[in-house]
Each structure stands twice: as C-alpha cells, then as structure tokens.
Amino acid sequence: MIPELGNLALMLALCLAGIQATLPIVGTFRNNTRWMALAGSAAAGQCLFVVLAFASLTASFIQNDFSVAYVAANSNTLLPVFFRIAGVWGGHEGSLLLWTLMLALWTLAVTLLSRQLPRATLARILSVMGWISIGFLVFMLFTSNPFERTLPGPADGRDLNPLLQDLGMIVHPPLLYMGYVGFSVAFAFSIAALISGELDATWARWSRPWTLVAWMFLTLGIFCGSFWAYYELGWGGWWFWDAVENASFMPWLLGTALIHSLAVTEKRGSFKSWTVLLAILTFSLSLLGTFLVRSGVLTSVHAFATDPRRGFYILIFLAIVTGGSLALYAWRAPKIGLGGQFSLFSREALLLVNNVLLVVAAGTILLGTLYPLFLDALNLGKISVGPPYFEAVFVPLMIPLLLLTAVGPFLAWKNDSIQAVLGRLRWLALGAAVVAALALLVFKTSVMVAVGVTLALWILFATLSQVVQRLAHAPAGASLLKRISRQPRSYWGMVIAHAGIGIFVVGVTLIKGMESAQDASLHVGQSVTLGDYEFTFSALKKIQGPNYIAARGTFEVRRGADSITTLHPEKRFYTVQKMPMTEAAIDRGFTRDLYVSIGEAAPDGAWLVRVQHKPFVSWIWAGCLAIALGGALAASDRRYRMVARQRAAASPPISSPVHSFV
Amino acid sequence: MKTRHKRLILVLTGLMLLGLGAWLVLSAFEKNLVFFFTPSQVVAGQAPHNRSFRIGGMVEKGSLQRQADGVTVSFWVTDTVQRVRVHYRGMLPDLFKEGKGVVAQGKLGPDSAFAADEVLAKHDENYMPPEAAYALKKGQQANAKTSAAAATAASSKDVK
Numbered sequence: 113m114i115p116e117l118g119n120l121a122l123m124l125a126l127c128l129a130g131i132q133a134t135l136p137i138v139g140t141f142r143n144n145t146r147w148m149a150l151a152g153s154a155a156a157g158q159c160l161f162v163v164l165a166f167a168s169l170t171a172s173f174i175q176n177d178f179s180v181a182y183v184a185a186n187s188n189t190l191l192p193v194f195f196r197i198a199g200v201w202g203g204h205e206g207s208l209l210l211w212t213l214m215l216a217l218w219t220l221a222v223t224l225l226s227r228q229l230p231r232a233t234l235a236r237i238l239s240v241m242g243w244i245s246i247g248f249l250v251f252m253l254f255t256s257n258p259f260e261r262t263l264p265g266p267a268d269g270r271d272l273n274p275l276l277q278d279l280g281m282i283v284h285p286p287l288l289y290m291g292y293v294g295f296s297v298a299f300a301f302s303i304a305a306l307i308s309g310e311l312d313a314t315w316a317r318w319s320r321p322w323t324l325v326a327w328m329f330l331t332l333g334i335f336c337g338s339f340w341a342y343y344e345l346g347w348g349g350w351w352f353w354d355a356v357e358n359a360s361f362m363p364w365l366l367g368t369a370l371i372h373s374l375a376v377t378e379k380r381g382s383f384k385s386w387t388v389l390l391a392i393l394t395f396s397l398s399l400l401g402t403f404l405v406r407s408g409v410l411t412s413v414h415a416f417a418t419d420p421r422r423g424f425y426i427l428i429f430l431a432i433v434t435g436g437s438l439a440l441y442a443w444r445a446p447k448i449g450l451g452g453q454f455s456l457f458s459r460e461a462l463l464l465v466n467n468v469l470l471v472v473a474a475g476t477i478l479l480g481t482l483y484p485l486f487l488d489a490l491n492l493g494k495i496s497v498g499p500p501y502f503e504a505v506f507v508p509l510m511i512p513l514l515l516l517t518a519v520g521p522f523l524a525w526k527n528d529s530i531q532a533v534l535g536r537l538r539w540l541a542l543g544a545a546v547v548a549a550l551a552l553l554v555f556k557t558s559v560m561v562a563v564g565v566t567l568a569l570w571i572l573f574a575t576l577s578q579v580v581q582r583l584a585h586a587p588a589g590a591s592l593l594k595r596i597s598r599q600p601r602s603y604w605g606m607v608i609a610h611a612g613i614g615i616f617v618v619g620v621t622l623i624k625g626m627e628s629a630q631d632a633s634l635h636v637g638q639s640v641t642l643g644d645y646e647f648t649f650s651a652l653k654k655i656q657g658p659n660y661i662a663a664r665g666t667f668e669v670r671r672g673a674d675s676i677t678t679l680h681p682e683k684r685f686y687t688v689q690k691m692p693m694t695e696a697a698i699d700r701g702f703t704r705d706l707y708v709s710i711g712e713a714a715p716d717g718a719w720l721v722r723v724q725h726k727p728f729v730s731w732i733w734a735g736c737l738a739i740a741l742g743g744a745l746a747a748s749d750r751r752y753r754m755v756a757r758q759r760a761a762a763s764p765p766i767s768s769p770v771h772s773f774v
Numbered sequence: 775m776k777t778r779h780k781r782l783i784l785v786l787t788g789l790m791l792l793g794l795g796a797w798l799v800l801s802a803f804e805k806n807l808v809f810f811f812t813p814s815q816v817v818a819g820q821a822p823h824n825r826s827f828r829i830g831g832m833v834e835k836g837s838l839q840r841q842a843d844g845v846t847v848s849f850w851v852t853d854t855v856q857r858v859r860v861h862y863r864g865m866l867p868d869l870f871k872e873g874k875g876v877v878a879q880g881k882l883g884p885d886s887a888f889a890a891d892e893v894l895a896k897h898d899e900n901y902m903p904p905e906a907a908y909a910l911k912k913g914q915q916a917n918a919k920t921s922a923a924a925a926t927a928a929s930s931k932d933v934k
Binding site (some may be wrong): 464504630 | 784795798799803806810868905933
C-alpha cells in the first residue's frame with residue numbers, strides 16, 4: 113500500500129510541476145497576475161507530494177518491504193536502521209528521488225524567501241525550476257521508478273554495498289545534492305533574466321546568496337566524500353581524480369568562478385553576459401555530474417544502472433537543458449549587454465583572470481574525464497586518463513590563480529595603480545621569497561613542496577595583512593571588536609575562505625611531497641618501523657558485527673620510548689554480499705595522521721599490513737571547512753536581507769510592473 | 775588607453791590562457807594517456823616496452839603465488855587464449871580473487887612479465903571491470919574462431 117501511495121504522490125507531483133512550469137510563464141506574457149501567482153502554490157504542492165513520495169520510500173526501507181524491488185536490492189533485515197534510511201539513496205532510483213526532493217525544497221525556499229521579487233520575475237524563475245523538475249520526475253516515473261514491485265518479493269534483501277555502510281553515506285549524498293541542485297536557482301535566475309532581457313545589480317544581489325549557499329553545500333559535499341574515501345577505501349588516498357570525483361569538482365570550479373563574477377556584476381555592473389553564461393554552464397555540469405555518476409557510463413562505487421533507455425533519456429535531457437539555454441543565451445545575451453568599464457589593472461580585471469583560469473581548469477578536467485568515454489563509445493580503443501594527467505594540467509593552472517588570490521583583495525575596483533599595490537605587497541613578497549629559499553636550502557624540500565608552501569603562506573599572510581590594513585581604516589577610537597563587527601559578513605566570508613585555501617594548500621603540498629608508507633607481512637607479536645614510528649602487531653581477535661564478521665588487529669604505536677597510541681584496524685567480511693572489506697584505523701593529529709590497514713592472512717598465519725605516515729592531512733579538511741564557512745558567512749550578509757526588507761517596504765509585489773517579452 | 779585597445783588586450787590575455795590550457799592538455803595527454811592491452815596483444819608484442827599501460831582479464835585459477843617476503847605476489851592474467859605473468863608488491867584490493875576479473879597498470883619487465891604498480895579494485899562482488907570483460911570477450915571470440923577454423927579444416931580434410 114505505502115509504495116503505491118508513493119507512486120501516486122510522484123504522479124501528482126508531476127502534474128503540479130506541469131502547472132508550475134507552464135501557466136505562470138504564460139501568465140507573464142499575457143500579463144495575467146493570477147496565473148503568475150499559481151507558481152508559488154504549485155511549487156508548494158509539488159514539494160508536499162515529493163516529500164510524501166520520499167517518506168513512502170523511507171517507510172518501505174524501514175519496514176523491510178522487500179516486495180519493492182529497489183528496497184530488496186539495497187537493504188537487508190540485518191542492516192541497522194539508520195543505514196536502511198540511508199539506503200534510500202544507496203542506488204540509482206532513490207538518488208533521483210533525493211535529487212527531486214532537494215529541487216522541490218529549493219523551489220519552496222525560493223517561493224518563501226523571494227516574495228519581494230517582482231511577481232513576473234518570480235513566476236519565470238519558478239517556471240524554469242518546474243521544467244527541471246518535470247525532467248527528473250518523468251525520468252523517474254518512466255525509466256527508474258523506485259516503487260516498482262516484484263511479487264512475491266524475496267524473503268530478504270541483497271543488502272547495501274558494504275562500502276556504503278558508513279556515516280559518510282548518510283551525510284555525503286544529501287550535501288552534494290544540495291549543492292548540485294542549489295545551482296539550479298542561479299540557473300533559473302539567469303534564464304529568467306534572459307527571457308525578460310533585464311539584468312541589473314539587483315538581479316545579481318538576488319542570485320548571490322542562493323549561489324553562495326549552493327556552493328557552500330557543494331564544498332561540504334565534496335569534503336565529505338573525500339574525507340570518507342580517505343578512511344573507508346582503506347588505502348589512505350583522499351583524491352583520486354576519479355571520473356566521479358571530477359564530476360563534482362567541475363561544477364565546484366565553475367561555481368567558484370560564478371560567485372566571483374556575481375560579485376563583479378553586483379558591485380560594478382560588469383561581466384553581465386559572462387555571469388549568465390557561467391550560471392548556465394555550472395548547472396549544466398551539475399546535471400552532467402549527476403548523470404555521469406548515476407547512469408552507469410562510469411563504473412565505480414557510485415555507479416549502479418546499466419539500462420540503455422536511461423542513458424538515452426539522459427543524453428536527450430542534457431541536450432535540451434544545455435543546448436536550449438545556450439541557444440537562448442546566444443539569442444538574448446546581446447540585450448543584456450556587457451556592463452561597466454574597467455581598466456586593465458583593477459579588481460575586475462583580476463577577477464576576470466580568476467574566472468578564465470577556473471573555467472580553463474574545469475575544461476581540461478572535462479576533457480580528461482570525457483575523452484576516454486568518447487573513444488570507447490566510438491570503438492577507437494580503450495584508454496584511461498589517470499592522476500598524472502590531471503596533476504600535470506591542473507597544478508600549473510592553479511599556481512597563477514593562488515598567486516592572484518592573495519593580490520585581488522588589495523586592488524581597488526575600476527582602476528588601481530600598479531606601483532601602489534606593489535608598494536603594499538613588497539614586504540609580503542620578500543617574506544614569501546625568503547620562506548621559499550629557506551625551504552629549499554635548509555630543509556632541502558623538493559621544488560614542488562617549496563612552491564606549494566610558499567604560495568600557501570603568501571595567501572595566508574597577504575590575507576592577514578589585508579585584514580589589518582582594512583581594520584586600521586576604521587574610525588579612530590573604535591575598539592578592535594567594534595572594528596571587526598563593523599565589517600560586513602561577506603568581507604569576513606571572503607577572508608576566511610581565502611585563508612581556507614591557504615590552509616588547504618599547506619595540507620595538499622605536504623602530504624603530496626612527504627607522505628610515506630610501508631607494506632609488511634607480520635605475525636602477531638612482530639613489528640614494522642616507518643620513519644620514527646614503530647608499529648607492533650600485538651593481538652588479533654575475532655568479532656561479530658550486526659551483518660559482518662571481522663578480524664580485529666591491535667597495533668601499538670611507539671615513537672622511541674613514548675607510547676603514541678593503540679590502533680584497531682579490521683578486516684571485515686559482510687556475510688550477505690559475501691564481500692570482504694578493509695576497515696583502516698587512523699590516529700589523527702595536527703601535523704600528521706598514522707594510518708594502519710590490514711590485508712589478507714597468508715596460510716602460515718602472517719597478515720599483510722600497510723602502515724602509512726600522512727603529514728598534515730587534517731589541514732586539508734580544516735581548509736575545506738574554512739572555505740565552506742566563508743561561503744556561509746558571505747551568504748548571511750546583512751545587505752541581502754536588507755534588500756528584501758527595503759523592497760517589501762518600497763513596492764508591494766502585486767503592483768510591480770510586468771515586463772513584456774520583446 | 776582606448777576601450778578598443780583594452781578589449782583587445784583582454785581578449786588576447788584570455789586567448790593566451792586558453793592556449794596555455796590547450797598546450798598543457800596536449801602535452802599531458804601525450805605523456806600520460808594509458809592504453810589498454812589484452813593478454814593476447816601483449817604476447818603478440820603489440821604492447822610498448824618502456825611505457826606504462828593497462829592489462830586486463832581473469833586471474834587464472836591456482837596461479838596466485840606469494841614470495842617469501844609475504845608482500846610480493848605474482849599471478850597469471852588470462853583472456854582464455856593467452857596469459858601474462860604479473861608481479862605486484864603490496865596489498866591487493868579486497869575483491870581480488872582467483873578466477874575473477876582484474877585490471878592492472880604497470881610496465882613490461884625485461885623478462886616479459888608485467889610489473890604492476892597498481893592493481894585496480896572493483897567495488898562490488900558482481901561487477902566485472904569493463905576492460906577485463908572486454909579482454910575476455912575478445913579471447914572467447916578468438917577461441918570460437920580457432921575452433922571454427924579447426925572444424926572447417928577437419929571437414930575439408932574429410933572431403934579430400
């Protein structure tokens with residue numbers, strides 16, 4: 113009964129999405145305010161039904177209703193209840209439902225928080241979001257229905273893939289999807305602007321907080337995925353340039369470009385067409401990311417489905433969304449115009465370079481990700497493009513970007529003098545050079561490590577000195593706390609995010625340049641040394657988990673005479689899927705992680721053990737979190753809320769002019 | 775400076791950055807593309823000798839051997855027609871098993887054995903790495919052809 117209700121709810125949601133997508137936009141052409149006003153209620157109703165559908169599927173999972181094929185494929189009676197709930201998005205169909213749920217929630221949020229928008233604008237935006245929702249609902253109902261039944265159902269389910277039975281599974285997909293789907297708001301704003309042909313600073317001010325929030329979620333989502341892969345996959349990597357990771361990283365790069373270009377559009381009125389184009393591309397790549405991962409084109413831990421109908425539908429949908437909006441762009445962009453003027457040495461110019469570098473970087477990743485797929489599809493041979501390619505391309509593009517990240521905030525809008533800025537940066541540049549020389553000569557690091565650390569410190573110190581300079585400009589006599597709180601939150605957002613990049617670069621550089629690992633075959637009682645650390649395999653015992661059995665090792669870690677910690681890596685065997693899995697044990701620290709994983713046992717009772725020393729991993733995570741926090745701070749800036757209030761006071765939305773489509 | 779000049783400089787800078795990107799991509803592609811070869815192709819000498827490539831197929835049953843150090847392993851990868859010896863030092867992925875599909879990346883050694891620096895994991899018991907599946911399919915096709923040819927040869931003999 114419950115699955116049928118869920119199915120019905122999905123159909124009703126599709127009907128309401130149809131209303132939301134069509135009537136309001138027709139209303140804007142006919143100047144019919146009633147039709148326009150339908151958008152909000154349709155969106156709310158659609159959201160209600162999607163939530164119902166999602167709740168039905170969740171209920172089926174909790175009740176172990178294995179007559180639902182999707183539940184049977186992704187759950188099991190032995191699976192703990194919170195993983196059964198996470199199992200809702202453990203496969204292709206449920207992921208789509210989660211995507212649709214996120215879209216419905218974002219749409220509802222736009223409806224509720226943008227009442228002050230001109231009614232016609234809001235109608236256009238909600239209509240665009242309605243079309244996206246139709247695309248997903250139709251896809252789900254016709255090719256990937258999560259409520260499909262097999263009667264009679266099996267007695268027990270096939271269980272969730274053991275790799276996915278982790279806290280990461282509960283957090284990572286929702287965060288990532290919040291990010292992906294959140295860019296649909298910026299996309300819808302852009303399409304609405306293209307349709308109406310008007311795009312001004314207010315438009316940018318409206319889009320900014322939405323884009324920032326989406327970007328923050330995507331940052332957190334990618335961070336979670338990386339953090340999870342680091343401890344779960346059992347061999348201590350945190351980024352593999354896997355096609356699936358790239359699929360989430362490309363929208364992030366473009367989203368980063370977008371939040372910077374939106375800043376220019378809001379503050380200076382420049383980059384208008386470019387901002388719109390970026391918004392379209394960012395969302396297109398988010399869609400591509402969702403589909404690349406979920407369609408089975410890529411085979412990895414993330415990919416499930418292999419149904420040609422799905423692939424075909426996906427291609428058509430992508431072609432319509434991307435092709436259609438780009439065509440609309442080509443037709444309407446000249447009407448929007450380029451916006452204000454600026455000199456070659458100004459904050460705008462630097463942000464333009466930032467944007468070009470980010471877009472080029474995303475482009476090179478796209479090429480490396482899709483090229484093997486194209487060759488394979490055209491039967492031109494099987495190749496793979498691995499981390500060496502991405503590193504060779506990405507790093508040289510990021511070095512100038514990192515250099516400029518530190519400089520950008522020092523520059524004035526519109527026009528600045530090179531001498532003045534060089535004057536401000538002189539001591540910092542000198543300091544950075546000294547650090548680089550010290551690293552190379554005294555610590556004898558590799559060139560890459562010296563470059564990375566120097567760049568990171570350059571960003572950190574430049575950001576700090578910019579803060580000091582800015583606070584010094586506050587009116588005399590004000591206390592430090594007052595000076596700090598006088599600065600807008602968006603400023604602190606930028607500062608923290610930039611500092612986060614510096615911290616992140618420290619982590620990446622040092623782990624890349626200085627990590628070490630050792631494989632050994634150990635009997636209980638034996639030990640292995642790695643650098644200063646000695647790992648002793650002191651005990652092994654069998655344990656019984658809810659749906660697995662495991663061998664659990666005890667490793668005592670010593671450094672000289674000091675006992676550092678005791679670690680318990682496990683080798684698990686999941687009984688339903690008959691799948692072995694390595695559960696690594698990690699001792700996290702401020703400057704290093706110690707990482708132990710156990711492989712298989714040889715017939716003579718020796719275990720294969722891998723111990724790793726990973727310097728500064730925590731800095732990677734701290735950097736990511738700081739970047740996300742920066743995004744959150746910037747999104748919560750007062751002026752976005754003030755605009756809302758002013759608008760509400762100035763003009764009641766109903767009386768706002770309806771702009772005809774010329 | 776005139777607006778026209780400014781725009782020209784901006785466009786040129788953009789093009790330069792794009793060019794830089796293109797150059798990086800091309801040179802990185804040239805050095806880092808990893809091609810895939812089936813065991814039959816490797817045995818036929820089609821695989822390069824000084825460059826990393828991927829090999830895939832099935833781990834031959836009973837072929838997995840562990841060296842005295844307990845860390846180095848070797849096994850045969852077969853596409854049911856030909857087989858190649860693979861050496862690897864380190865932990866094998868959780869789902870590595872004899873009689874199952876495998877993909878390895880590395881270089882051919884002087885002894886024409888394959889020195890792998892990476893053995894690729896699969897993430898699901900039922901899932902076969904596509905490259906391994908491809909190698910096995912090719913191998914089976916070749917087998918079918920040989921047996922068909924043998925059959926024709928036999929029948930033509932009969933006619934004689």
